[in-house]
Amino acid sequence: MAAASFETPAFREYPSVPALKPDAMAHLQPYVANEKIQEALGLPGKLVDDWHDVAIARMGDLLGKYRGLRVFMDSCVHCGACTDKCHYFIGSADPKNMPVARQELFRSVYRRYFTLPGKLFPKLVGARDLTKDVLDEWFSYFWQCSECRRCSVFCPYGIDTAEVTMAARAVLDTVGYGQKYSNEILGKVTKIGNNLGLPGPALLDTLEGLEEDVKADTGVDVKFPLDVKGAEILLVTPSADFFAEPHIESLIGYGKVFHAAGASWTLSSHASEAGNFGLFTGDYALMKKIATRIRDAALELGVKRIIVGECGHAWRVTYSFWNTLVGLGAGGTDPYAIEFQKQLDPRYPQPMHICEYTWDLIERGVLKFDKSLNDHRTITFHDSCNVARGSRMGDRAGGQFDIPRNIIKAVANNYVDMEAGTIREKTFCCGGGGGVLTDDLLELRVKGALPRMEALKQVADSRNVNFMATICAICKAQFTKVLPYYGFKMGVVGGVHQLVSTAIRLEGQE
Amino acid sequence: MTASYLFAGVFYVATLLLVVGLAAKIAQFARTPAPLKIPTTPAPVTTGGMVFRMFREVALFESLFKSNLWIWAFGYMFHLGLALVTLRHLRYFVQPVPEILAMVQYLGIYGGLAMVAGLGGLLARRILVERIRYISTPSDYLWLVLLLGIGCSGLLMKFVAHTDIVSVKVFFQGWMRLNIQQLPGDPVLLAHLAGVAMLMILFPFSKLLHAPGVFFSPTRNQVDNPREVRHLAPWAAKMEAKN
Incomplete structure (x- = not known):
């Protein structure tokens, strides 16, 4: 696919509805999954x-x-x-x-x-x-x-x-007409345990490197434990958090929060992926199979709580479907669900979002911040579609909008919302969600980002916004790629826990 | 009398098709499980809240209001008008007419006007707005034409070409007791009734199923409590037994 064979849409002066251009996108198709990819999922090869x-x-x-x-x-x-x-x-x-x-x-x-x-x-x-x-x-x-x-x-x-x-x-x-990108990832997560196909030893290596980096940066021994039996908390996070920018900055943020709270936590090499592309392909059995890895890891490690990192569709599957798929939640009366419930701590919502966890600590005054460390940023928040319209945080409807914003306001001084019709439940998708985050669909991704880019442009011009926080691995990867098409630097996008990481003050920190 | 028997027969068939067809469709909606929690969030976290959300959706067209004021205004005019007109028409089927029904008769006239105006607006949008023209099928236009025909013929009988409504009532009172009486032969009345019969017959096979459908829409009628309550469809539970 030739690069730049399409034009980046121009910013509209007013948010007018475009005149129809029939078949403008008829030429665009993703790559078709080959036999090997298909058959790994038990699907027809062609x-x-x-x-x-x-x-x-x-x-x-x-x-x-x-x-x-x-x-x-x-x-x-x-x-x-x-x-x-x-x-x-x-x-x-x-x-x-x-x-x-x-x-x-x-x-x-x-x-x-x-x-x-x-x-x-x-x-x-x-x-x-x-x-x-x-x-x-x-x-x-x-x-x-x-x-x-x-x-x-x-x-x-x-x-x-x-x-x-x-x-x-x-x-x-x-x-037998599968999409290469999604089905290849589904093959990796079901075989290896994460969407990137990162095996256990490589993961361990990455986490050790991360510990060294944080130590060099802060002078504090923040740990990123892997496969620790008997840990209280299992953190399941999108695998992009392990090495992609800016995702990894948020992983560092989670580690610092756990450290500051004195929590006993672990990652799992068996369940090293929060993402669940079974959602995208509408395959209930596959979605269940992927979620079962989390169940298995949690039972194996004996954890009492399960917390999920910054990932939009993963949080939808986690919050809305895990209880259904693998009995990870409350209220089940069948033996399958009860087995899990016996182990999980009933004092907390199960599963929990990392933002719920962090916000609870902030409200209880457990975490210390120096908000001025984020003063070089004027921040806005991009509501990720699956979090906004397919899940909740906290105990009230709409908590998924307020909790991340509350965290940002607790760790930074400069916060601005984008235009009301483009946030909260009316938020625009980043353009890369739902299984289209692949270069063969780049034209779609760039064009689909237009409404969000317009809203960002408006606050960037009028309010000097220079950082768009989000809690989704796909949003982060998508924006990193498409921001430059609209004249922004790719560093404009980052995670909420990246901001937490910047401002948090750990005991003994230099 | 031939026309009277013909119309009586058509209405028996139409009523049967409407009731059986709709019941079958509702049964199908009800029987089909919703395997996953998919309320469009933010969604109510209690059953009471969900019922209130459904009420706002059905009685006020809340989502449509948020979406597009023109479609909402025309659509609401039509539906509210239709409800008032239906109320007015109840007098043909009950005897004696309760006082409350007699009191709201005049509302039905405004309802009829609102209904036709709303339908006109919807038709105009369908023709004039490029996006909506693009998605319209021939049947979309025909539905509006049919409803406009019913509405206009009704208004015509009210304001221009009066029919013998006492005889109409006698006909329907008899019809309900399988005792067919003479139906006035006015063409406007017959066209009006033919239109209504057609609507009843086509209802269970058409997009008019949005009426029962909205009550079964999982994005609206589910409570947002997946962490608190385990939601499991029977076919999904069977997959669990294999583990």
């Missing part, structure tokens, strides 16, 4: 001969298993409320990136095979046969969705395009 029948059967299977999908297929009235809400539509002007039009790629096939009017009068109701062209179109446009759920906020029936995208990707996987 498009199966009877793909048509297999796909329709899989659709029927999903329609019977997911109420959301079934209801969403029948409920849309084409009112148009969602049409201007997707960042990929705003950035690309391709009408098929309007949420309803994206759903319609799937719904048209649903109508043809699963509804009476679609069988009798396909043209009248916009139903169509599943052809190879349709399948190709799915592969193109269902990999131009980041499953960020912004459209679902605005739909009068709560139709969530992410659920439709997941279903379409599940069907594509079933017929």
